[in-house]
Amino acid sequence: MITVAEARVRATARLRTAARSWAAGLPQPASEVALTFGLKPPSEKSVLSDPAAAEAWAREWSALDSSDDVVVRWALRSWARVGAQRVPESLTVTGADAIARFSGGKGERDWFRLQRRAEIVFERFGHDEAVAVGVRAQGGPLLELDDHTFETALDVIEWLRDNPVSGYRPRQLPIRGIDTKWLGSHRGFVMAFFRALTGAESLGLTEADRLVRVRVLDPALVRSGPLDFAAPPNELATLALRPANVLVFENLESVLAMPARSGTVVIHGAGYAVDALRAVPWVQNSRVIYWGDLDSNGFAILHRLRAGHHNVTSTLMDEKTLIAHRDLWVPEPTPARGEMPTLTTGERQALDRLRSEGNVRLEQERIPWAAALAALDEACAGDA
Template identity: 45%
Template sequence: MTMLTVAEARAKARTRLNKSMSTWATQPGPVVLEIALHPPTEKQVLDDQRAAMEWAASWRTIAAPAPASALAPDTDTAMPKISDNPVIDWTERSWARVGRQQVPLRLRLGTPETVANFVGGEEARQWRRLRDRTATIRSRFCDKRPATSAKVEYVAASVDPLASAIKAHAKRILGLGPAEFTTLLDVVEWLRDHPVGTLRPRQLPIRGVDSKWFETHRSLVTALLEATGRSEAVDVLDAEPRIRMRILDPELIPSGLSDITAPVTQLSQLAIAPRLVFVFENLESVLAMPDWDDAVAVHGSGYAVDNVARLAWTHRARVIYWGDLDSHGFAILSRLRKHLPHVDSTLMDEATLIDHRDLWVQEPKPHTGVFPELTGTESRALARLRAEGDVRLEQERIPWATALAALTAKATSAGESAPMTGEQG
C-alpha cells in the first residue's frame, strides 16, 4: 500500500472536519481522529530509499518520535493520548538489509482544534467561526429559557434543543456576516422577551430589520426561538399563506370577482359551494381554464398544496388534481390526498407519459420516497418514469387541447358538467 503523504492526510482530515464541524461545535468533547499512514515495507525502502526517507522526514516535522520514556511497557509505540497537538505513533522496524528505522505508523488528532490546526486554510477559519458563534448563542440564550414542567425538564436533560437548532442551521449561521449575525441575535432576543401582538416584520424596533430581512432569515429565527422555548413568538410574523384561484362559473362569482388571490382563511369563508374543484400545480393551466358550471380552479403551488385542504368548501366538492408527471408531482398528490382522501387525478398515468415521450426532460433532483396514498395506476406511472431514468413530463408541455379533453372526460365520468363553451379563460 502506498505511503500516505501529509497532503493526503490533510485531505482526509479536511473531509472529516467539514462533515463533523456542526457536531463538534454543539457537542464538545474529544475527537480522536486516527489516520493510518501506511509505512513502507523493507522492499519499498530498498526500491526507493530516498523517497522513504523524505516521507518519514515530512512526518517528523508534524510530530517527532516520542522519547523512550514515553513508550508503553512491552510495546514499541507511543502511548495513545488525547492531545491539543498532533500525535504520531512511531514504531521501530528492524530490517535485515536496512537496519533499525523509526517509521510513523498513524496520526492522532485528539480535539476539533487539533484537526482544524492540521487542516488549516478556510476550513479551519470556518470551524473557529462556528465554534465561536455557537458559544455566543449559548451564552445569550442557554440559561434564559422560561420555566418548564418536570416532564419537559426530564426531556431537556437528554435533548439539547439549542444544540439541535445550531446543528441543523450551521451553514446558515456560518454564512452570516458579522453584522448580520449580531442582528440575528438581537431579533431572537427581542421576540423572545416581548409580546409581539399584531406586529408585522416591518414594525420590529430593530435597526436593519424589515420584511425582506425577515423573509430571508425566518427559518433560522424560528429554530432559535423554538430552542429557547418560545416557538409561538414568531407565529404572528408569518404572513398567512395566499392562494390564487379562478371561479369558472359566473353564477358563483362574488361581487364580479372571478380571479382572486387572497389569504387562505378569507377564501375559505367565501359563500360558494362548487361541485367541482380543479387543483393544478401549474398556474398557466389555472389561467387557461374556460367557464365551467359549478367549478373553480385553484393553484396548488407545489408542496404548499396542503393549503388547498384548508378551504372548507373543497371537502364538500369533487376534487381533481393535475400535476407534473414526475416524482415530485406524485409526492404533491400524495400530500394532498392525506388531507383530502377523495382527490382524483388526471393525466398522471403511464399512457399519458408514453404518449408524450418526445416532450420528456430529465428530472434534476428526483424524489425517492414511497407514497402509499397513490392509486395503482399512479404508482405504475411513477415506477415507469423512474425506470426510464427519472424523466419528467411537465404539465405545461402537454397540448392544451389534449389536457382539456382529459379534464372534461374525467369530470363527466362522474356526472359532473363539461365546459360551458370551450372558450379559453
C-alpha cells in the first residue's frame, strides 16, 4: 500500500529529474505533463490480517484534497470474506505546477523559481526551440544563480549578441557590470544562450594556449633544454623525443614525485586534458601507461585516452587495489556516467565495484608511494 507521504516522495523524485525539461517545455508544455502510478491496494488476505491498517490507509487517501489536477481513482473490490470494499487504486497528477504542489517543500519552491527564471529567459530571447534547449541544459544555473548574477548574465548575453568580440581576450571584454574574471565563472551559461541566439559555436575570443606539464625522467632523451616544463600541445609535437614509456598521471603531485627513470617521460593528464595528447607524435609512437584516481572519472579519463591511442595500459586501476585500501576511500562527489567500451575486463570490474560500494574514490596520492613505484616498475617492464 502506497501512502500519501510515499506518493509525495515519488512526485518529488519525478520533479527532480524532469524539472529542467518541463521548464523548457520539452518535449511538451509543462501544463500537459502527468504523473500516474498505482497505489498498490491491499489484497483480501492483507485486509483480514490487519483491517485497521487497511482502513487507515483508505481513509488517508479519502481525506486528500482532490481537484481537476489531482485525481485519485477508486475501485470496487468484492471479496468473499470481507465483502465489497471501495479502495483507492491509482493517482494521477496533471501539470508540472500540480506535481510541484503535491510534492511540497523544497521541490515545490525550486520548481516555481526555475519556472519563473525560464519565463524570464523566454521573454528576453524568444520562445523558440534553440532557447528551450538552452533552458533545459542550464536548468542548474537557472535555479542556483542569485538574482543579481542572473540578470547580469542575461545582459551579458544580449551584449555579446549585439557586439562582435572576435579577437578579444576574455578579460578584455568592455562590458559594464562584470569584472575581468566574471565570464570565466559563468561561461557555460552564457555560451548556451549565445549559441541559441546566434548559432555560433564559440564567442570568437582569443584563448590562452592550454599548457601540458611534462617531466623528462631520463636526461639521455634530450640533448639540451629543460627536463621539467609546460608547453602547448602544438609545441610538444615538435620535440624530438623517443621515450620507451610515457606515463600519464591524473594528478600533478604524483608527476612531481617521480624519480629518474630510464627511457621515460611523465605527463600531467590534468583530468580530461588527455585529449590534447592525440596531436603529439612522440606520445602516439610510445607505449602509454595511465594511472589516475580509482573512481569513475579516473576510468572515464582512461577511456578517452585509450580512444585516441593504440597502446594504453593502466596500473593500480583494479579491484584488488581498491579493496586493499578500503580505509582510504572517500565519496566521489560527481560520478561519471555513460558507457566506457575501451575498458578491459579487470578495469570494468573495478568500476562496477566502486559504483556498487556507493560511488567511492581512492585518490591516487593515498596509495603508499613505495607500492605505487613498484607497480609502475612492473608496468614499465611488461611487454617492453
